[in-house]
Amino acid sequence: MPASDDQVGLLQFNSTALSNGDMMSDKVLDGELEMKPVSNAKPIRQTGLRWVVLGFGCCFLMGSYFCYDIPATSGETFNDPPYNLTQKQVNMMYTVYSVPNTVLPLLGGIFLDIIGIR
Numbered sequence: 001m002p003a004s005d006d007q008v009g010l011l012q013f014n015s016t017a018l019s020n021g022d023m024m025s026d027k028v029l030d031g032e033l034e035m036k037p038v039s040n041a042k043p044i045r046q047t048g049l050r051w052v053v054l055g056f057g058c059c060f061l062m063g064s065y066f067c068y069d070i071p072a073t074s075g076e077t078f079n080d081p082p083y084n085l086t087q088k089q090v091n092m093m094y095t096v097y098s099v100p101n102t103v104l105p106l107l108g109g110i111f112l113d114i115i116g117i118r
Contacts, residue, residue: 071097 044050071094078085078093085093 068097 071090075087075090077083078090079087
């Protein structure tokens with residue numbers, strides 16, 4: 001099977017070196033190359049890198065939850081001028097923020113169960 005114009009130069013028959021550097025030609029079968037990976041690198045799940053990524057992910061989530069929960073800790077700031085909000089108004093502001101974040105994950109889970117992960 002002849003190579004198309006966009007494949008010319010990417011693969012060479014009867015050669016062990018390919019221009020992309022990731023694969024190696026071992027045999028030519030019926031005009032097509034059989035490719036085998038050159039690298040013997042371990043998958044990420046078998047290295048310590050996954051624990052580093054997990055640690056960074058946990059720190060990122062902790063920081064984002066801290067930033068989103070700031071209105072609860074800054075209630076006294078909203079009581080002073082120029083805001084002059086009562087404690088009830090500050091709590092209502094935080095409730096308006098929090099209620100959708102408790103309902104939407106449930107609806108999203110039901111939606112994913114219906115359509116499935118594609």
